[in-house]
Amino acid sequence: MCKYYVAALLLMGSMPTMAQSDDFGLWSEVNLEKKLSKKWSLDAGVEYRNRDNMKTADRWSFGANANYKLTDWLKLSAGYSLLNDHYYKLNDSGKKYADYWGLRHRFNVSATASQSFGNLTLSLRERWQYTYTPETTVQRYYTSDGTEADEHTYSGKGKNVWRNRLQAKYKLGNLFRPYANVETYMSNGWDKIRYAVGTELRLNKQHAFDIKYMYQHPFGQDDTDGNRHILVLGYTYKF
Helix, strand or coil, rough: HHHHHHHHHHHHCCCCCCCEEEEEEEEEEEEEEEEEECCCCEEEEEEEEEEECCCCEEEEEEEEEEECCCCCEEEEEEEEEEEEEEEEEEEECCCCEEEEEEEEEEEEEEEEEEEEEEEEEEEEEEEEEEECCCEEEEEECCCCCCCCEEEEEEEEEEEEEEEEEEEECEEECEEEEEEEEEEEEECCCCCCCCEEEEEECCCCCCEEEEEEEEEEEEEECCCCCCCEHHHHHHHHECC
């Protein structure tokens, strides 16, 4: 597994610039966190994503996680997310043949190891996620002229993905926590890789904002993912 992280770190230094075929999107999220004890905590949040240079809605989602601090350097978590995705499918000639919203159910289990060196904290998160897409019947489109045709049913399917995220975060005073990370997605092979740079803004113990730039590069063919430049805005309330 080490070779994946070495390759990812080498790639971080050569993050590509905006190409003509790349997309740009805005992701926004609001999260709640509740500390139950010294070891247990809960968090939940809602997220909205868009794409096509911010012109098309991409996803609404809700997720919740339970977290357990096993030791000072190791945290475990498990969670569920309900995803409502906007699918916009094109054929090989670029003509639309489906445009619909569909639900997906996602489960995840994670282990995060971290170590601090003064104000610098390095962390490695290993996450397994399983996503199930239920059977969906939608209006289909003729690929020749784009007019509506008969209904089409997409069969239900599940997918297992292993995610690896390596991150460096620095405590810069009481307000800023700048960070950089790289995350790989693997199923039968390399699915995609994401690079991110950003900062947390911790106003106080309850209120925190997060802003980051992320670049996503897929390695395989996917109808909903591609090369993307993404601005992510987040807010977290702790109580």
